[in-house]
Amino acid sequence: MPRVKFADLELEYDTFGDPADPALVLVMGLGAQMTTWDEGFCRLFADQGFHVVRYDNRDVGLSTWLDLPLPDLPAVAAGDLTTAPYRLADLADDLVGLLDALGIDRAHVVGASMGGMIVQQAAIDHPERLLSLCSIMSTTGDPSVGQGKPEVIATLAQPSPPTREGIIEQRLAASRMTRSPGFDVDDDLARERIAASHDRSHRPLASLRHLAAVLASPDRTPGLRGVTVPTLVVHGSADPLVGVSGGEATAAAVPDAELLVVDGMGHDLPEQVWPTIVEAVTRNAKRASRT
Structure with a gap:
């Protein structure tokens, strides 16, 4: 896969579809690699006439691993931000750096979980570079909205086991807690995908730095009130990690935003919901073309 270089970073990315089509950039969440955006999901967007770009955030996957001290998460959570290596605004700047390196003037952007926070921040800081937002x-x-279940957060916070098989089983157990209860999931396929992700890149400390970036960043609600690009907010009714109130608050903050709550969806993207999300994102993107 190719990389782009800017500042002191290299970001790994790949693409789907025709480069002549409007760009749609997919931004993944905390500690997650770009391959979490399934190729089949990406190709559905390409079939709708988008040039799809997915990439690894800094510190994860095959992008630049920053040689920095680990953050003191309790201190960051308490308001001492001195050990937080970067903020969500820096990750939003990375998105814009990717657009610059690829020669993309404006793009539709779609972010999941922390990726949603990144694209929200990009809409606040770089509105001239976005066509639409999801x-x-x-x-x-x-902090009063979007709270997850304590038992799920505690499971995700456990340290990584020392072996490959132990790590895979731990991640599989965590995925069983966060996946969509309203849809069938093939456990063997889930294990296969987790193993492939581990073998591509295993950077357990990335999640700590990403979490520090989230904790160190301010409430985006005031900034979201000024967002003018067409905005779609998607959330699962059964999300145990980021409660649906987080999506509801996001949609309420952005003027004229559309809220799509998917019944039975958790903190994942089961294949059964792909057509619904692709159709909604495409419809939102067409709002941009009309304006």
Whole structure:
């Protein structure tokens, strides 16, 4: 896969569809690689006439791993931000750096979980670079909304086991807690995907830095009130990690935003919901072309 270089970073990316079509950039969440956006999902967007770009955020996948001290998460959560290596605004700047390197003037952007926070921040800081915005299973940064279930958060916070098989089984157990209860999931396929992700790149400390970026960043609600690009907010009714109130608050903050709550969807993107999400994102993108 290719890389782009800017500042002190290299970002790994790949594409689907015709480069002559409007760009649609997919931004993944905390500690997650771009391959979490399934190729089949990406190709559905390409079939709708988008040039799809997915990429690894800094510190994850095959993008630049920053040689920095680990953050003191309790201190960051308490308001001492001195050990937070970067903020969501920096990750939003990375998105714009990717657009610059690829020669893309403006793009439709879709972000999931922390990726939703990144694209929200991009809409606030770089509105001239966005055509439309879609925030999936994310929240505003207001601590009163979007809270996850404590038992799920505790499971995800466990340290990684020392072996490959142990790590895969731990991640599979976590996925069983966060996946969509309203849809069938093939456990063997889930294990296969987790193993492939581990073998592509295993950077367990990335999640700590990404979490520090989330904790160190301010509530985006005031900034979201000024967003003018067509906006779609997608959330699962059964999301145990980022409660649906996070999506509701995001949609309420952005003027004229559309809220799509998918019944039975958790904190994942089961194949059964792909057509619904692709259709909604495409419809939202057409709002941009009309304006």
